[in-house]
Amino acid sequence: xxxxxxxxxxxxxxxxxxxxxxxxxxxxxxxxxxxxxxxxxxxxxxxxxxxxxxxxxxxxxxxxxxxxxxxxxxxxxxxxxxxxxxxxxxxxxxxxxxxxxxxxxxxxxxxxxxxxxxxxxxxxxxxxxxxxxxxxxxxxxxxxxxxxxxxxxxxxxxxxxxxxxxxxxxxxxxxxxxxxxxxxxxxxxxxxxxxxxxxxxxxxxxxxxxxxxxxxxxxxxxxxxxxxxxxxxxxxxxxxxxxxxxxxxxxxxxxxxxxxxxxxxxxxxxxxxxxxxxxxxxxxxxxxxxxxxxxxxxxxxxxxxxxxxxxxxxxxxxxxxxxxxxxxxxxxxxxxxxxxxxxxxxxxxxxxxxxxxxxxxxx
Amino acid sequence: xxxxxxxxxxxxxxxxxxxxxxxxxxxxxxxxxxxxxxxxxxxxxxxxxxxxxxxxxxxxxxxxxxxxxxxxxxxx
Ligand SMILES: Cc1ncc(COP(=O)(O)O)c(C=O)c1O
Numbered sequence: 001x002x003x004x005x006x007x008x009x010x011x012x013x014x015x016x017x018x019x020x021x022x023x024x025x026x027x028x029x030x031x032x033x034x035x036x037x038x039x040x041x042x043x044x045x046x047x048x049x050x051x052x053x054x055x056x057x058x059x060x061x062x063x064x065x066x067x068x069x070x071x072x073x074x075x076x077x078x079x080x081x082x083x084x085x086x087x088x089x090x091x092x093x094x095x096x097x098x099x100x101x102x103x104x105x106x107x108x109x110x111x112x113x114x115x116x117x118x119x120x121x122x123x124x125x126x127x128x129x130x131x132x133x134x135x136x137x138x139x140x141x142x143x144x145x146x147x148x149x150x151x152x153x154x155x156x157x158x159x160x161x162x163x164x165x166x167x168x169x170x171x172x173x174x175x176x177x178x179x180x181x182x183x184x185x186x187x188x189x190x191x192x193x194x195x196x197x198x199x200x201x202x203x204x205x206x207x208x209x210x211x212x213x214x215x216x217x218x219x220x221x222x223x224x225x226x227x228x229x230x231x232x233x234x235x236x237x238x239x240x241x242x243x244x245x246x247x248x249x250x251x252x253x254x255x256x257x258x259x260x261x262x263x264x265x266x267x268x269x270x271x272x273x274x275x276x277x278x279x280x281x282x283x284x285x286x287x288x289x290x291x292x293x294x295x296x297x298x299x300x301x302x303x304x305x306x307x308x309x310x311x312x313x314x315x316x317x318x319x320x321x322x323x324x325x326x327x328x329x330x331x332x333x334x335x336x337x338x339x340x341x342x343x344x345x346x347x348x349x350x351x352x353x354x355x356x357x358x359x360x361x362x363x
Numbered sequence: 364x365x366x367x368x369x370x371x372x373x374x375x376x377x378x379x380x381x382x383x384x385x386x387x388x389x390x391x392x393x394x395x396x397x398x399x400x401x402x403x404x405x406x407x408x409x410x411x412x413x414x415x416x417x418x419x420x421x422x423x424x425x426x427x428x429x430x431x432x433x434x435x436x437x438x439x
Contacts, residue, residue: 013377016398016409021377024396024409028381042429044378210408211376224376 001184004237011230013210023233030240031223037243038173039164040191047226048236051188052155052176053079054204058226059151059172059190060084060122062201066091068119071110073134074099074327075127078320080153084122093117099327102280103132107139114146124153125163129324129335130279131262131289133161140169149196155179156287159242160258160341162251171195180254180341182246183239186232198222205229254342258288261340261349265290268353274360278328278335288340291330294360299336302359306336310355314338370418371397372411372425373404373434380411382430383421390424392417403436412438 004026010017012024031043040046049055060083064070072084074096088094097109110121121143126133136152143150151172154163158173159180165173170193177187192201198221206218207228219225246254263283269275274295279286294302303316317334318325325331338352374380380396387394394413403410413421415437425432 013408016396021396021409024377024381025384028378028385031378032382032385044382044430209376213408219375221375223378 001234001238001241004234008233011210012233014208014230026237026240027231027233030236030243033240033243033247034175034189034191037246038158038175038191039166040173041165041194045192045194045222046189047192047223048187048189048231050186050232051178052153052174053188055174055176055188055190056080056122056151056153057083058204059174059201060087061204062226063149063196064092064119067093067117069093069095069115069117070120070122071095071097071113071118072122073097073105073110073124075103075105075129075132075134075324076122076124076321077128077153077155077324078322079155080122080124081323096323097123099132099134101328102278103127103130103324103328104280104285105134105139107135107142110139111142114142114148118146118148120149120151122151122153124156125158126156126161126287126289127279127321127324128156128289129319129321129337130291130328131156131286132279133157133285133287136163136170137168143171144169156289159246159251159254160287161255165191165193177235177239177242181239182242182342184235187235187239192222198225201226203228249342257342258340259283261344261346262286262288262290264346264349265338265340265352268349269356272353272357272360275356278330288344289337290340291328291335291337292356293330293333293335294356297359299334302336305359306355309358310351312338312352312355368415369412369438370415370421371400371403371436371438372413372421372432373399373436374408374410374432377408379430379432380409382428383411383425383432386424386428386430387411387413387417387421390420392421392424394421400438403434 010019031046035043095113158175173191177183178185209224277292299316306312396409
């Protein structure tokens with residue numbers, strides 16, 4: 001990113017000079033890296049947005065019309081359920097497939113909600129509250145069987161768990177740069193499969209694209225149609241760096257490492273008295289997110305004390321996902337959540353468990 | 364004489380031109396992104412210049428990858 005800012009600093013696709021071309025190349029290379037990473041059909045079907053929230057909005061507002069029916073899960077983040085509830089007021093029918101209190105989803109629950117006018121299924125790949133993985137491939141298969149579009153919110157998994165648009169039958173793979181893709185905040189987007197026609201997706205915004213500048217109408221081809229306004233090129237150059245680091249490491253290796261840490265954290269927390277752990281409590285069925293509550297201390301107080309007394313930073317409360325907390329039975333007080341990444345160590349897990357133990361002991 | 368001079372490919376957007384540049388490089392075809400000559404279009408973007416001798420091969424590579432270009436011109 002520093003390299004881009006010092007050496008390039010030009011606006012891609014807005015001029016023909018050398019530095020503008022270089023900026024364009026950085027953006028294009030990021031598209032290509034993402035297309036390869038997700039096994040997307042075409043780098044030009046990678047559309048960038050400010051974050052996954054914007055990407056999800058681009059897809060839902062762009063594709064759903066009054067009279068359409070959409071199926072989602074009861075473990076969704078607000079970035080999915082809020083646009084859907086908004087669209088519901090405009091006449092889009094929304095069904096919520098019920099997940100278990102552990103956050104798991106039986107594909108059958110989706111299957112039985114399909115109606116003749118169902119257009120799309122929208123689910124997260126893993127919950128940001130308890131980390132539980134949803135059966136993306138099985139649900140993707142159901143979507144293909146009924147000819148439905150399949151949108152996956154990969155915020156919690158892209159980079160941490162293998163994902164493949166073709167094998168998982170995903171039509172719209174939304175991603176955010178700043179989590180397990182190890183990119184900076186302010187980057188994200190959607191990889192769009194070949195089953196989505198360019199003219200089926202209405203652009204959320206219109207404006208300058210650097211292409212067809214002589215026309216007053218919005219271009220009708222991707223990615224331009226969906227990318228009005230200057231892109232976050234500095235951020236995208238950082239995302240490209242994150243992706244190339246991921247490629248070196250390999251997602252499988254990162255996954256193995258995280259799984260080991262999660263197993264250790266789960267085992268450590270479950271031994272403590274007065275601690276309730278949520279989710280499947282099975283490291284093979286979840287990502288690097290572990291949620292728990294303490295019998296005698298509220299999540300907000302626990303969060304503050306973990307920070308002040310042990311320097312442990314965790315997110316407490318509802319995690320922008322009240323629906324998911326209702327599903328696991330922790331609404332409205334929420335949980336304390338530890339999020340692990342590729343840079344965490346076994347010692348840190350021990351430290352975290354010790355810190356939680358200290359809390360339970362003194363309360 | 365055929366095979367001398369340059370050809371330029373115009374695309375609907377610079378993203379397409381950048382993809383073309385990559386695809387041609389993979390096939391060892393030399394190309395360069397240059398500002399669109401004013402005589403060809405009023406658009407402000409870039410186009411891809413190749414040797415005229417490589418024009419046919421470049422077209423084949425783009426067709427094989429379903430990459431659409433808008434126009435191709437031989438430069439005088
Ligand atoms: C499952 C899920 N979806 C969406 C989001 C929203 O991400 P962003 O804020 O990058 O748009 C998050 C992150 O909080 C998430 O965990």
